[in-house]
Amino acid sequence: MRKTLAGVSAALIAATLSVATITPALADTPESQDWSQQREWFSDYGVSAAHQNTLIETLDAGGVIDSMRSGAVPIDEKVIESAEATTTITTFADFSVSVGTVQKPTENPGKAIQPRAIAGCSTYSSGGAVSYQNCQISQSNGTVTMKFKADYSRWASGASISNWREANAVVNYGSATTPDWSFIRSTATVTTPATVTAHSRYTSYNGAGSEELYLSLRVSSTQAWTTTY
Secondary structure, eight states: OHHHHHHHHHHHHHHHHHHHHHGGGGGGSOOOOOOHHHHHHHHHTTOOHHHHHHHHHHHHTTOOOGGGOTTOOEEEEEEEEOSSEEEEEEEETTSOEEEEEEEOOOOOTTOOOOOOTTTOOEEEEETTEEEEEEEEEEEEOSSEEEEEEEEEEEETTEEEEEEEEEEEEEESSSEEOOOEEEEEEOBOOSSSOEEEEEEEEEEOTTSSOEEEEEEEEEEOSSOEEEEOO
């Protein structure tokens, strides 16, 4: 009996050593990220700590949150007008947030063109149309920020986008392809706005998830705004 127990003990020790030997191989899995920057971004836009935890859990597993999905239906949308930009804050069912901005030009009191010091956005009026040049268009979900520059015009009965360029994607976690132009309708119709859409493909930091990302500038006779589709 003693020999049998000794044999069992030896087998257990050998098995333990075997497990210990293979355990380091599991270290090939990418480590969790430092999500403090993403949490700060969520906090800036009013996402509660409890919802942040759920969203970060999804991102940390390599998943995709609603604010990254072009087909996600928002549950709330707020438009904030400031001297610098028109900002659209969109909240989705999982409480993730997408923030789109259309930069505004700054005019001096005499209404002459006053280029912005940072991005050079400017405006002028001619023949009943108001034109905007070199204005930055952007959309962010805290993980990826897509942006490009555009020139567009609005008048009483229509609108057009005449130039779009310098599209890029800035990624805090994971990677994204250089944006291309997936849709262009340069002139508005009676029922549809002029639209230019930039497209990029996002891949999570650990490669477990990916999503097609879109940033559209839409311009009608009365306004310019962004969407994620």
